């Protein structure tokens with residue numbers, strides 16, 4: 001359970017980015033965080049992971065508090081973070097080293113390392129590229145390696161900050177499939193995205209606007225009731241089609257049902 005308790009944050013005093021923000025993400029949830037450019041999504045993600053500390057309020061993972069230095073390392077070990085740009089993710093020279101690097105950092109016993117690294121690479125279908133170098137990989141493959149490096153550390157929560165936005169449709173689909181299967185396996189997924197099709201897959205949508213939560217709830221009500229265009233967001237294609245169909249043939253169309261059958265949300 002990850003809790004934000006009256007969190008305030010600014011980079012420059014007098015210019016608040018987040019104001020008095022409180023919410024909880026339960027273990028096993030699949031939540032999307034959406035909102036216009038610059039509304040503070042990445043800032044929020046970094047606060048959740050303890051990369052930034054709140055100016056006021058608290059961020060807690062169960063009883064651990066990011067503001068307490070002794071607890072920060074534990075929190076960082078339990079929350080993984082996948083960034084937007086696959087080019088920024090590599091630190092080492094090969095795929096295998098990249099995954100091992102994280103394990104060395106958290107002092108996994110040497111005899112366990114190779115097994116854990118291989119298992120993680122298999123989970124993202126990159127085991128055949130274990131000896132490849134970063135420049136030999138596509139953007140989507142790099143993102144999958146970044147995910148493997150995190151999986152090997154066995155976190156409870158993974159935050160994806162626009163992790164699909166620089167990928168082509170196939171790369172995006174592969175990363176989304178991984179997210180979905182991790183969620184099914186019990187992982188807590190926090191997905192920051194501008195793609196409303198992707199947000200539709202989440203069970204919960206949090207809309208960040210002017211430092212506060214303008215919406216927190218299920219995607220169906222979000223797309224049915226909210227003037228999403230006011231937040232510089234676009235309705236998903238399936239919702240647009242069904243809303244139009246519903247206007248023209250009311251007996252025919254329930255977009256929620258269609259979405260549920262297409263993407264069963266557990």
Ligand SMILES: Nc1ncnc2c1ncn2[C@@H]1O[C@H](COP(=O)(O)OP(=O)(O)OP(=O)(O)O)[C@@H](O)[C@H]1O
Nearest residue numbers: 011012017035036037038039040041042043044162
């Ligand atoms: N390191 C920084 N120093 C100063 N201001 C920053 C810094 N990082 C972000 N900001 C500012 O904080 C606000 C929130 O930025 P943030 O990156 O969290 O937004 P975002 O919702 O992730 O945007 P995007 O959708 O473009 O990724 C913006 O006004 C931004 O200019």
Ligand SMILES: [Mg+2]
Nearest residue numbers: 041042043162
């Ligand atoms: Mg961002």
